[in-house]
Amino acid sequence: MTGARRLAPGAALLAAGAVLAAALALVPVVGGPAWERPVGTIGVLAVLLYAAGVAMPWAGALPLALGLLAVEYLVSLQVRRAPLDAGAPTYAAVLFLCAELAWLGLEARRGGRPWPGRILAVAGLALAGAALGAVLLLLTSAVPLGGGPPMTALGVAATIAVAACLAWLGRRRE
């Protein structure tokens, strides 16, 4: 057979997403002490779920995989009792890109090609998300917000708003 075999549609996107997922799983445990290594099992589980989600394809596994990656990252911070992590906005942007690459890849496998406007929008959102995260971190570290009931109430209200959005979308689900 001459010439290179053509990759399945979206394979490149899915492979890139899997590499990003593996990198996200490694970041919390690399360079840390040996007793932190067990936290990495959450990352391994997340990468396996991600791989299963894109290979089978099983879209329902992707939110779980992304959630587990975030859990691994947060558990490592808690275990180390680390101060504010300046790398969190970057981690968040890469997590978002990882999610988008998985969904773009799955759509490509169903015959949908990503259009340029969407790719630009995803890149822009990743950057904007990172910037927003950085602003949040700066606010938390620089501005002396005392927390307490008002801030907790604000957080609860935001969570309820998100839950309301979910309930509304539940009716119009794909």
Next chain:
Amino acid sequence: MTGAWVTTVSNRLPAYLALGGAGLLAGLVLGRPEPVVLAAPLLLAAAAGLALAGPPDLEVRVRLDRERALEGEEVELEVTIRARRRVAWLDLEIALPPGLAEVRRAGDGAAALRAGTTRTVRRRLACRRWGGRLVGQLTLRARDQLGFFSYREQVRHPLPLRVYPRAEAVRRLLPPAETQAFAGNEVSRRKGDGIEFADIRPFVAGDRVRRINWRASARRGELQVNEMRPERNSDVVVFLDTFTDLADPTGTSLEMTVRAAAALVDGYLRRRDRVGLVGFGGTLRWLRPAMGERQLYRLIDALIDTQVVLSYAWKGLEVIPRRTLPPESLVVAFTPLLDERSLGALLDLRGRGYDLTVIELSPLAFVRPGRRETERLAYRLWAMERDALRGRFLSLGVPVVTWRRGEPLDGVLAVASRFRRGARRVRA
């Protein structure tokens, strides 16, 4: 103008909202900002998606380059879409009725449309099978900028397209046994004014002098005049048995019937004959014999609407209007000789003295004998039954010629003509 869009939401949006909500909750529980930072891009994307979402507002026009085509030809369907609001991704799918196929996509696939811009998509459609069709059912699919929402709408702009059958090649038609009163191309059996010599007879008072045959008169010693045969037209009725349609992967018996009928209709009308049509099946359809180009279009239009309709109702010749079957007309029947009702009608036609020719589209060509001995025996018995049926028609002086796929219709008509020359007309 479009409006009734069906909206579906991608699984991504609820997933982002769920993960974002969990991040906010985790931030509250842990008392750390990092969960909220992780949730920020996801919530931002979800918020942007919800804010930007909205069904497209499009104006769609559909046009066919022509309304009539021949089987095997291509027509062009042009779809013009004007966007009143920006659409990030728009795809067009054309639902084609059976018998039409898309040849190639001249326009691109999905594309974005800015507000106020127009996109024209041209698609070539191959007319694979004759028939009357309605073209112009489209499915428009659109997506928002972030791909969270999908919109689908079916647009119907029905445009009529009539695909005429490609007629079988016919060089010689079946000559009718009897002719009618009008001038035509068929030499009549009756004597009268014409150019074809018929006989010589003694001169009687009133005969024209120019008709005197001087040589014969000199030989016989009394005046002899030439008798001539006039050229007259004839009435032809094409009888289509539409009770049954036999199909195999290469086509159907009805397709063969319609192509052959189109060829005969065209041929007889060119000879200035009056041609009529009877579609005898689940639904009865007829056209009274007439001549001329208008009749040709009427007949072809009737032919392409021919279809098999299932019916158990018994019907005979009495349901056909009398003027559709003029006396002494030639009836050419295309039939698979399967349905008792059409067999009865054909025998009745012969009994009433019509000049009948049966062209049989043999069902044996569409059915294969089974592998088992009993199946092969049943097949042989069936074939023998059909031979007996053909024998019954032949004994009545009706030629029954089997036409198989791939054979030229000319050959079939030549066989029928040979039989008719030697056949004795018998009343059933």
